[in-house]
Amino acid sequence: KNQVEQSPQSLIILEGKNCTLQCNYTVSPFSNLRWYKQDTGRGPVSLTIMTFSENTKSNGRYTATLDADTKQSSLHITASQLSDSASYICVVLNFGNEKLTFGTGTRLTIIP
Amino acid sequence: DTGVSQNPRHKITKRGQNVTFRCDPISEHNRLYWYRQTLGQGPEFLTYFQNEAQLEKSRLLSDRFSAERPKGSFSTLEIQRTEQGDSAMYLCASSFGEGTGGFYEQYFGPGTRLTVT
Numbered sequence: 001k002n003q004v005e006q007s008p009q010s011l012i013i014l015e016g017k018n019c020t021l022q023c024n025y026t027v028s029p030f031s032n033l034r035w036y037k038q039d040t041g042r043g044p045v046s047l048t049i050m051t052f053s054e055n056t057k058s059n060g061r062y063t064a065t066l067d068a069d070t071k072q073s074s075l076h077i078t079a080s081q082l083s084d085s086a087s088y089i090c091v092v093l094n095f096g097n098e099k100l101t102f103g104t105g106t107r108l109t110i111i112p
Numbered sequence: 113d114t115g116v117s118q119n120p121r122h123k124i125t126k127r128g129q130n131v132t133f134r135c136d137p138i139s140e141h142n143r144l145y146w147y148r149q150t151l152g153q154g155p156e157f158l159t160y161f162q163n164e165a166q167l168e169k170s171r172l173l174s175d176r177f178s179a180e181r182p183k184g185s186f187s188t189l190e191i192q193r194t195e196q197g198d199s200a201m202y203l204c205a206s207s208f209g210e211g212t213g214g215f216y217e218q219y220f221g222p223g224t225r226l227t228v229t
Contacts, residue, residue, distance in 0.1 A: 004154075043116070043203050043220030044155070089154050097168060098143070098209075100218070102154030 002027040004103035006090050012109045017080055021106045023073040023090030031095035035064050035075045038087045038105065047075070047088075077108075085110045114138060116221035118204050124227045125194055132190045133224045137206030144187050145218060146179055147203040148172065155203055161187060194228045201225050 004025045013019050025033070032051045036044035048057045052068040061084075063076045077084055087105040094101070117136045125131050137144050143162050147155035158177070159169045163184040173179075176194075181187040191198055201223040209216030 041223075041225075043205070043222050045220070046217055049217070091154075098145070098160055099157050099168065099170075100155075102147075102156070104152065104154045 002092070002094065002101045004090050004092055004101050006088075006103040006106050008106060009104070010107040010109070012111060013080055015080060015082055015110050015112050018076065018078050019080060019108065021075045021077075021088050021090075021108070023075070023103055025071050025073070025090070025092045025101070025103075027092040027094060027101050029095040030068065030071075031093040033064075033066055033073050034091040034093070034100075035062070035073075036089045036091055038089055040086070044089055044091075080110045082110050082112060084108060116204055116206050116219050118202075118221040118224050120224060121222060122225045122227075124229065127194060127196060127228055129194055130190065130192045131194060131226065132188050133202055133204075133226075135187045135189070135204030135206075135221060137186070137204070138208075138219055139185075141206035141208045141219075142184070143207045143209055143216070144181055145205040145207075146187070146189050147205065149201040149203055149223070150199075158189075191226075194226075196228045199226055199228045 007022045034049045035047040038044040048064040050066045061078045066073045089105040090103040091100050119134045145160040146158040149155040161181040176192045179189045203223045204221045205218040207216040207218045
């Protein structure tokens with residue numbers, strides 16, 4: 001069964017600090033992995049998309065890593081801001097169809 | 113605003129009633145997706161269209177659910193005889209793509225929050 005697991009489930013950090021969110025997946029065959037940011041009551045917004053050949057991809061203060069051998073990914077947020085408070089969802093696309101498998105997300109709260 | 117739009121944003125209905133949601137994708141996008149998201153969970157795939165053709169349906173889409181995209185533009189999702197377990201956020205996304213397994217970015221709408229009482 002295709003699954004995406006994320007940890008931690010929730011995280012609270014002080015503004016300005018860094019943090020790293022984890023994602024493990026069992027989706028096969030693998031096409032690409034995406035990280036989305038979802039504000040409360042809103043639709044998800046894409047941060048990065050990575051294929052199996054990409055190890056690292058950055059988008060401003062967000063840096064995603066992917067290890068296709070161990071089927072693990074991480075999202076590192078640098079110098080956190082209050083606006084980073086949201087759920088961060090790891091999503092994997094199956095090769096051969098258009099079905100996205102979503103993780104349950106990490107709820108990140110930045111406190112001043 | 114040229115993003116994905118969904119209407120209504122919120123819907124409260126009594127158990128047993130029928131509801132219909134609408135999604136307007138980004139105009140040049142040929143693919144449209146429906147997802148369901150319950151509180152504290154990630155979205156779950158329901159179905160997707162390429163133009164007007166419904167190409168894939170999840171087993172989550174019971175016979176009480178039906179989705180259409182008659183002219184390959186907007187789409188509707190209807191739930192008949194709603195149950196309390198249908199309470200969720202229903203998200204629509206659109207993309208432009210050909211073939212499978214690509215990088216086609218899916219752009220999400222704000223969702224319709226359904227509450228069944």
